[in-house]
Amino acid sequence: MHQTLLTLAIVGYVIATGLALAFLVQRDELIHRLASLATLAGWILHTVALLTLALDLGRPPLGSLPEALLVAVWVVVLVEMWLERRYGLPVLGAFVLPVALAFSLQSMPMRPLIGSTLRGAWVWVHILLALVGIAAFVLNFAGALMYLLQERQLKTKRPGALYYRLPALETLDRLTYRTLALGFPFLTIGLILGALWAGAAWGSVFAFDPLALLSLVAWAVYALALAGRATAGWHGRRTAYFAILGFAVLALTLGAGLFLPGRHG
Amino acid sequence: MPLFVAGLSHRNAPVELREQLAVDEDKLRELLRDAAASGAVREVLVLSTCNRVEVYAVADVPGEARGALFRRLCRHRGIETAPVEALLYTHADAEAVRHAFRVASSLDSMMIGEPQILGQVKDAFALAQSCETVGPALHTLFTQAFAVAKRVRSETEIARHAVSVSFAAVELAKKIFERLDGKAVLLVGAGKMSELAARHLVEHGAFPIYVTNRTGARAQEMARALAGTAVPFDELATALAAVDIVITSTGAPEPVIKREAVQRIIHARRGRPLFFIDIAVPRDVEDSVDTLDDVYCYDIDDLKQVVDANIRERGREAHRAEAIVDREVAKFLARLGDVEVIPTIVSLRERLEGIRSGEVKRTLARLPAATPETREAIEAMSTAIVNKILHAPITKLRESSRAGSSRSWLELVHELFGLGRK
Numbered sequence: 199m200h201q202t203l204l205t206l207a208i209v210g211y212v213i214a215t216g217l218a219l220a221f222l223v224q225r226d227e228l229i230h231r232l233a234s235l236a237t238l239a240g241w242i243l244h245t246v247a248l249l250t251l252a253l254d255l256g257r258p259p260l261g262s263l264p265e266a267l268l269v270a271v272w273v274v275v276l277v278e279m280w281l282e283r284r285y286g287l288p289v290l291g292a293f294v295l296p297v298a299l300a301f302s303l304q305s306m307p308m309r310p311l312i313g314s315t316l317r318g319a320w321v322w323v324h325i326l327l328a329l330v331g332i333a334a335f336v337l338n339f340a341g342a343l344m345y346l347l348q349e350r351q352l353k354t355k356r357p358g359a360l361y362y363r364l365p366a367l368e369t370l371d372r373l374t375y376r377t378l379a380l381g382f383p384f385l386t387i388g389l390i391l392g393a394l395w396a397g398a399a400w401g402s403v404f405a406f407d408p409l410a411l412l413s414l415v416a417w418a419v420y421a422l423a424l425a426g427r428a429t430a431g432w433h434g435r436r437t438a439y440f441a442i443l444g445f446a447v448l449a450l451t452l453g454a455g456l457f458l459p460g461r462h463g
Numbered sequence: 464m465p466l467f468v469a470g471l472s473h474r475n476a477p478v479e480l481r482e483q484l485a486v487d488e489d490k491l492r493e494l495l496r497d498a499a500a501s502g503a504v505r506e507v508l509v510l511s512t513c514n515r516v517e518v519y520a521v522a523d524v525p526g527e528a529r530g531a532l533f534r535r536l537c538r539h540r541g542i543e544t545a546p547v548e549a550l551l552y553t554h555a556d557a558e559a560v561r562h563a564f565r566v567a568s569s570l571d572s573m574m575i576g577e578p579q580i581l582g583q584v585k586d587a588f589a590l591a592q593s594c595e596t597v598g599p600a601l602h603t604l605f606t607q608a609f610a611v612a613k614r615v616r617s618e619t620e621i622a623r624h625a626v627s628v629s630f631a632a633v634e635l636a637k638k639i640f641e642r643l644d645g646k647a648v649l650l651v652g653a654g655k656m657s658e659l660a661a662r663h664l665v666e667h668g669a670f671p672i673y674v675t676n677r678t679g680a681r682a683q684e685m686a687r688a689l690a691g692t693a694v695p696f697d698e699l700a701t702a703l704a705a706v707d708i709v710i711t712s713t714g715a716p717e718p719v720i721k722r723e724a725v726q727r728i729i730h731a732r733r734g735r736p737l738f739f740i741d742i743a744v745p746r747d748v749e750d751s752v753d754t755l756d757d758v759y760c761y762d763i764d765d766l767k768q769v770v771d772a773n774i775r776e777r778g779r780e781a782h783r784a785e786a787i788v789d790r791e792v793a794k795f796l797a798r799l800g801d802v803e804v805i806p807t808i809v810s811l812r813e814r815l816e817g818i819r820s821g822e823v824k825r826t827l828a829r830l831p832a833a834t835p836e837t838r839e840a841i842e843a844m845s846t847a848i849v850n851k852i853l854h855a856p857i858t859k860l861r862e863s864s865r866a867g868s869s870r871s872w873l874e875l876v877h878e879l880f881g882l883g884r885k
Contacts, residue, residue, distance in 0.1 A: 348638065352635070352638060352639065353753075355761065355768060357772040357773070357776075362620075362776060364638075365638075365641075366637060366640055367638065367639050367736060368641040368736070369641045371734070431733040431734055432734075433733070433734030433757075434734055434736075434756065
């Protein structure tokens with residue numbers, strides 16, 4: 199049941215992504231309205247899918263990385279819809295939805311990966327915090343991408359389609375900063391809890407787990423970006439590059455968690 | 464509806480001819496009244512701007528009415544009719560509706576999306592109304608044209624992107640800064656164009672304004688005009704550190720703003736962008752300033768390039784606007800057509816219903832033994848017959864009105880069913 203619903207939700211996201219990208223090229227209010235509608239439809243199906251999944255599993259759908267990523271996508275789409283309305287950013291979908299879609303496609307083969315012996319209260323908190331962090335960094339990535347594109351347009355002085363669609367540089371820089379400032383504490387505490395729990399469960403914190411190791415790299419990138427911003431006033435292009443680098447590592451991390459053997463999968 | 468529009472515009476007539484034909488308001492009143500009094504037209508409206516002279520009219524014989532109107536117009540202005548007539552374009556019925564919608568929506572303007580034309584059409588409409596030459600046809604047409612123009616403006620961006628250099632600069636500022644209120648502006652040099660750009664910025668909330676110039680008195684004067692502060696020219700570097708937007712327009716042969724001066728202040732800004740609008744020729748801002756991070760430097764050529772891009776963007780938006788106009792024309796004609804044939808449809812129904820109920824009554828009076836079921840069946844059957852008979856003529860009337868050929872069909876139906884003159 200949840201698998202069917204999930205497939206339908208993903209179909210909704212595919213349509214929404216296509217329309218959102220089309221809206222970048224062809225600024226037609228109708229396309230945007232249809233994209234919003236498809237996004238909302240996908241998200242509602244997604245919500246129902248998660249609820250049925252939870253009922254089927256008899257626990258929150260956070261027990262494995264694919265499940266948790268599904269919830270992360272759910273959060274991302276929710277926040278995307280809110281930001282789009284709140285800040286009048288109709289192009290945001292074109293930058294966020296493809297990423298959300300990629301993540302939801304990765305979650306397609308559903309395999310509960312954590313055995314019952316390893317379950318405990320802390321692991322839920324670890325997963326929950328990490329996924330809020332991931333959701334924030336998806337938006338961080340989208341903001342950085344939009345910043346770089348708009349900056350390019352303004353520097354080259356040849357306004358193209360994107361110049362008219364994208365908001366002001368300051369707005370985008372602030373979006374990048376806020377999502378970084380939001381995502382970082384979640385990621386940090388999520389990682390600490392994960393390490394503590396790993397120590398308790400396996401007796402060692404630093405065993406070879408590709409996801410754990412790579413996530414430390416991602417954390418370091420984001421930490422550097424935040425520190426640079428706070429102390430040296432880094433901003434604009436530089437923070438945008440960090441956001442993209444950080445997200446690349448994060449995506450690699452999750453990919454490793456999904457496809458390589460280790461504690462997460 | 465025998466509606467037509469005839470005229471000439473920037474598209475087909477040279478400016479010399481257009482100015483010769485342009486009519487002032489008093490003459491226009493006279494002309495409208497004369498035309499209506501002569502009986503050549505049933506309704507008439509004249510739109511006269513520097514880019515077009517057009518007559519919108521409802522007349523039984525459009526060709527004659529057109530000739531009469533323009534002969535009158537040319538006589539008023541004392542010019543030959545022949546060269547004008549040779550240039551006139553004429554659109555009738557559906558095409559006239561489309562033309563009115565396009566003109567009011569600023570799709571037929573020299574600069575697509577320019578806002579004045581709608582006001583000019585509204586004025587022309589008000590004038591014709593005051594002369595009582597607007598009847599039901601022109602009234603519906605222009606009320607709808609205003610609504611279409613509003614829709615086009617709000618749903619497309621044909622009127623958005625700036626087509627003047629000074630407005631383009633403001634729009635660029637809005638793509639750099641989230642909001643302009645509270646952004647400090649420095650004017651280096653006191654030219655007319657920089658004053659204009661500064662005024663636009665002030666309208667969007669930019670504050671405070673500083674003015675500096677080699678001649679202090681000129682700076683003082685400009686500062687007063689803009690409610691700003693004059694700054695001595697040798698304190699330019701200090702002033703630079705305090706502002707977000709710099710507009711330069713000095714006549715200096717060498718750049719007055721050097722890379723190292725900007726580089727010195729850029730660190731202290733902690734990432735707040737700095738926007739140079741350099742409208743001086745030769746340029747006031749050194750070329751290499753633009754390569755600094757967070758500095759955006761647009762010279763006059765760059766701004767013109769942005770304006771060109773904006774005009775192209777308006778053109779793309781115009782395609783969408785044309786689609787809206789197309790849909791609106793179709794909707795308008797459908798509605799108008801129905802309005803025209805509805806009275807006939809109503810009286811046709813009334814006529815047949817009268818016959819039916821009369822006959823049913825007579826029949827039932829002769830059948831006192833009929834059960835309620837029988838009576839009901841007779842009612843139902845007769846109603847069904849009437850509806851079936853009515854179906855074809857009503858459909859035909861609706862279709863013909865949409866095709867714009869309802870007149871003869873209306874007459875035919877009136878004759879055939881004895882509905883009396885309409």
